[in-house]
Amino acid sequence: MLQLFGVLVLALTTALLAQLAYNKYEYNRKVKQFGCGELTVAKNGFLGWKGIRAVLHVLKTKKGPAALKERIDAYGRTYVFHIGPAPVISTMEPENIKAMLATQFKDFSLGTRYRSLAPTLGDGIFTLDGHGWTHSRALLRPQFAREQVSRLDSLEAHFQILKMCVDKEMREKGNDPRGFDIQNLFFLFTLDSATEFLFGSSVDSLVDFLDDPSVRTGDHGGVDEAARKGFNNSFNHAQELCALRSRLHTLYWIVGSVVKKEPFERYNKEIKTFVDFFAAKALKARKEKDMSLMDNDQYIFMYELVKETTNPVTLRDQMLNILLAGRDTTASMLSWIYFRLARDPKLYAKLRSAILEDFGTTPEAITFESLKQCDYLRYVLNEALRLYPVVPINGRTATRDTTLPRGGGPDQSQPIFIPKGQTVSYSVYWTHRDPRFWGEDAEEFIPERWDPRNGNIGRGWEYLPFNGGPRICLGQQFALTEVGYVLSRLVQTYETLETCDHKPLPPLYNHALTMCHEEGVWVKMYKGEKA
Template identity: 25%
Template sequence: MESETLFFLLLSFSLPLLMILFFNKKPKPKTKTQAPSPCSYPLIGNLIALLKNHHRFLDWVSDMLSQTPSNTLQVSSFLSTSHIICTANPLNVEHLLRSNFPNYIKGDRFQSVLSELLGDGIFNADGEIWAHQRKIASHEFNTRSLKSFVSYTVRSEISHRLIPTLEKAADSEEIIDFQDVFRKFAFDNVCNLAFGEDPCCLEGADTQFIRAFDEAVEICSKRLLAPVPWIWKMKRKLNLGDERRLKIAIGKINDYATKIISARDEEAANSTGKQDLLSRFMSSNENSEMGDGEKRRKFLRDIIISFILAGKDSTSTALTWFFWLLWANPRCERLIYAEISKAAGEGELNFQYDELKEMHYLHAAISEALRLFPPVPINSRLTLKDDVLPDGNFVGAGWFADYCAYAMARMEKVWGPDCNEFRPERWLENGVFIPADQFRFPVFHAGSRLCLGKEMAYVQMKAVAASVIYGFEIEEVVGGCRHRPPPYSLALTLKMKGGLHVRLKKRTSFL
């Protein structure tokens, strides 16, 4: 641990602990009518309970929510600087994201944490800035040409990068980390889509942009999960430790983005425009008001970096949990393989969009994996005005209103008594995939902030899953247990702690 970090931690804990000893005040015992909540102490609020359960934070929250009458609870933060209401009730989620959407914004909590990395990008903005970017992105994401470009890029990355990498590992009986492979694959893919540039990460390339981006995401994740936020804010002010490294990493990201934007401007002037997202945003009529200066470059940089963040970690995380669930449920894997084989016929699967669309069981299995292990397990909003949720809970102005997709998946009131089981059949009706209500399944968010790339994400995940399942089988998960999920590590996304280390072999049959 860095010396300055240790100093700030000791400083932050000494005063509250002395106050506890001085007052010797114990939390009041709960009555039978009280909703469960973490133990709260003078000054430090629920910090002790948070530190005690940090390794199983989402399960801890899920346990408490499941015991409340409406799957909603209230807590106070460190030094009681803020109040938080957390819910796993679909009616409340609909209220936050649609019915009273203007009252619940991203706010300073996320914007301050991610400001250097995402700037005013679509995933970090509110109000007019968000609405403007959403309008442009919505138009571009609904064009047939972009969908074709996405489909082509994914197929190319799979056939030229992913499959050869897995074949090499299978032939040599090498143990590989699926999570790392999918992370590198997703990075290459999303950079092609966003910038029209191929970082060749899966082939072992190690560029400054890749390292800087990963380091910036890691440090921002630590910020978001810090129980005492003023520590990282003080380190930022003093330019110490992680905050100094973040500043350097952001400088490298900005330099790379600036070079790419300049190159696209030159190509556009020579009528050699590309199909990537950056080129599309640059040529959009909606961007005419941005002019040609620094404001325009910052706008383009922010929105593209946002899409890289969303496309890289969310997809790789989802695929990692999906393949562990298949390994733990071989019956489901057999059904998916039968569906893929039928589509492939005598030849090899060519991953055309229409063929992927007809794979209903695969779609259901991926959705079920997303339900149990959502890439973004918990989302937070800042309340502008006093409000009352549909379940009767009061939310004060300035409170944080969180909804937990991870917990929702484990609520019997939401998904039934088999909510903890991996059962793709819950998504099917007569063999056809039936989508769940978006507020019951807010994995891609919902309402006005519903993910624009949802369809493209499914295309990518289905294409990867189909190619891997058709060509390979997991012979061994190192240290794995079919009856107990691997531990997770909380960051901006729900990563599998330590990765998913597997030994593959080429599939010859499914016996």
Template identity: 40%
Template sequence: MAYISFQYFMYLCAAFILYYSVRSYISNRRFRQFALQNGCAAPHQARNKLPWGIDRLYRVLNLAKSGEDLLDDIFVQRFLDEGWTMQCTTLFGAQIIQTVDPQNVQAVLATKFKDFEVGEGRHKQFGVVLGKSIFTSDGPFWEHSRALFRPQFAREQINDLASTEKSTQDLFQALGPVDENGWTASVDLLPLLYHFTLDTATDFLFGQSVDSQLAALQISKEGEDVAEKAGHVNAAADAAQEDNFADAFATANKYMVLRIRLQGLYWLVNNTQLQRAVATMRRFTDQFVQLALQHSQSSKRAPSASEAVGKERYSLLSALAAQAQDPTEIRDQLLAILLAGRDTTAALLGWVLYVLATHPAVFQDLRAAVLAAFPPSSWSSTHPITFTSLKACRYLTYVLNETLRLYPPVPLNLRVALRDTVLPTGGGPDGSQPIAVRKGQVVVFCVYAMQRREDLWGSDAGVFRPERWEGRKLDWGFLPFSGGPRVCLGQQYALTEAAYLVVRFLQRFDRLDPVSGAGSRAPAGKVEKGLGLIMSPRHGVRVRLHAAAAAAV
């Protein structure tokens, strides 16, 4: 009997192998015919030292010990060695496409948008933190989410900079006093920037700020807690809780990155520390969910963005509650947009202030341009800082663009093919022919590497030079905010917030000197990057600032 059972089992195994082989043969034949019909040639196959690219995976997981840079030493170098578009073998033999060709990126994000999606893999890797939200979804739910968020980023909303000014003054207060020579103490600006963007993001999205900058300083006014006096949620304004939220997000961020790097083995990363971090983040956000539901019960509907101008401010909080009653959905959406608004803008500001500190000539040129456009003594009257006036300061735009070129907040991204499709270039011996992409195949595009290609940006592509933007038009070789239908909704918001704070910094300070910090293992001249979901300066932005004689108060 046992023999018969074993024999039956072997028959089943043989049948399965035969079925899989025939199915694979038919699928491969069909795909070859598709490629032939569309004039495609095979992409360059990247080389691995070990099967499945285990050697590269080991390097990625061993970055902390080796001191290698994931982007410069692994991704950029491989594109230089193998070409701008290649096919790579990953875990379990999966074949992915990697590209830094603007034509291919444009096809993936725009011209063939309906052929690609962010994919189930992103939901599985990110969903442990972000749940079902605009960043982890495709199809109708993504379309619904985007339509819901779009009014929040109307120009009228972005141009309301009163809260930004308040948060700017809170940041200046956090810098502390200057000494008899006008210098501040050495300070790491990056944590202050995260407080700044959390405060502006919560006010912009939810209609009230958590005042995290003031709470972190334990500042009170007239003997009362600032947040309580303003009528804010007590727990949300508590410094310890905000710090817990920031720490929890840093922890969750670290583990999400590890889940991404492990590719199909992402599920191995789901330990107690990650679960506790997620629970802390959700408790923080649940406070806003309760406010949203309470507001929904007392109001028939949320005001539209056009109705909100000059009246009650449009709030994503109220809009979500008006259209969704599921607390989990509201929480996930709020958490996703809060994290995006907080971290991308803080990272951009961190890099801007880093490059200004390390490029004193650029600092002085930019300060001259800013003072010409926005004299400190009259910034609030005859020279108001607005969305339009910030856009009109060309050198400021050049500095922001050059910072985003060299240090894009999201340096890597990917899409998954929904069906067999074609990318316009990367095939054949010289890489000039179209390539076929199989249904389910992953296409990874590295914005960081693309924006440093010398054939696109010149032989000084690795040099910070804002003047290169004089007369240059934006194209698909510059994608710090992605492109196509999924282009970042908050692009203008982030640029306006960053530009505003930079202007106020340059009005107030005439020197920004870098201070060497501990912890760096990079060779001289090499910039160390902190790579989470967002790329930021790895060791912060430690500087001293000198107050200008006519600084605005």
């Protein structure tokens, strides 16, 4: 029996090595056929076991995309990195990113993204390719028309509760050298504003934080209290597991099937049950022609969406996809802005001066148009997105044999061959920090670099915070408007901002599907000068 087992192991090993040798031969043949240069290959051990270890190590140590620096220094801006037996090409070259997202768009798909994320997000705009994606985009585009993203009235109501939370934190923790975590408040705020925009009813997570029901914004649309309070936790944990599935590429199935099966299924069920409640409510309103809901003066995403589709699963999945974007992008962006401004009081004072000059001390002058015209505010937003893009690493998979413009040969200036099925990971985090485009101070937070008088005009594919090409983010203006409004109102209200975090950079990253600070953003804020 042992001899038979040994023979089987030897036969399988021989077959595997023969297949690998043949694949290598075919790859080299096509590299020459397409006139491409050789790619640098990272040494990741037999069958890429070191690659799996590296992925798990980054997740454990919370180094996030900053961990790529060691590989970039060792292998260059484009290289092959095996995660298990699967080779992944990693690049930060703008020309390669442009090719995948725009000029060679049809040569690439989302690869394993659907299988990695669909258990949580379903068939939505962020998970689908082809006709499904085209349909989703057509369905959602009207919801982000200018007249909708310019509605700021509902944001002010949530801002007032956010301000109450900041004041509460300062009363209770103002004398504590650790301060309070404003990132936590930003995530609660954006969940509240996003659920009101989507469902017409905020989950009131900031109200729960205040522990003051008297400031509740509504009846939560009748949703069960336990489901309302449990949704945020389930959504966070499901995203973390989805992120791990994505980073394992073709081995995504291990998470949710072999490990973490029960919690992943539980989180997804709780998320979908919560959103299904609102989808059913919208469908009922349409069926009963309840015009008080369908044609309300207040814009509500799901009541507009239900005019276009009556499929309850489609409604749920699209709302989940937009909720992910609406909550996480704005909260992360606000958090990184405060993380950097708190470390440089002069920058905060300069921004406050610009805000007060353009808007005064009240919200009346803050509009969709005026936010875009406040130059220094725009510089701060751009710089935060440059250093801390909300989605720092993304990827595509080749749908046919093709090429990318750069990365081959000794100096990585030649085209590279991309076989069908090959995954290419691209890191805008490092593109945004490349000294070739941003100078030797590329890792410093300098809003003034965006002033056209400094020569930085017409940014191209080296700056890509909202993706590019046909899949460019539909909600870009929505996110910038919300962040600009909240930031302006906070700066109007609080004269002084100081950090309570003096740890050296880079920070620890919570890099799930989006990226925020792992340890929170610990600050103190004063309405007057610090006493």
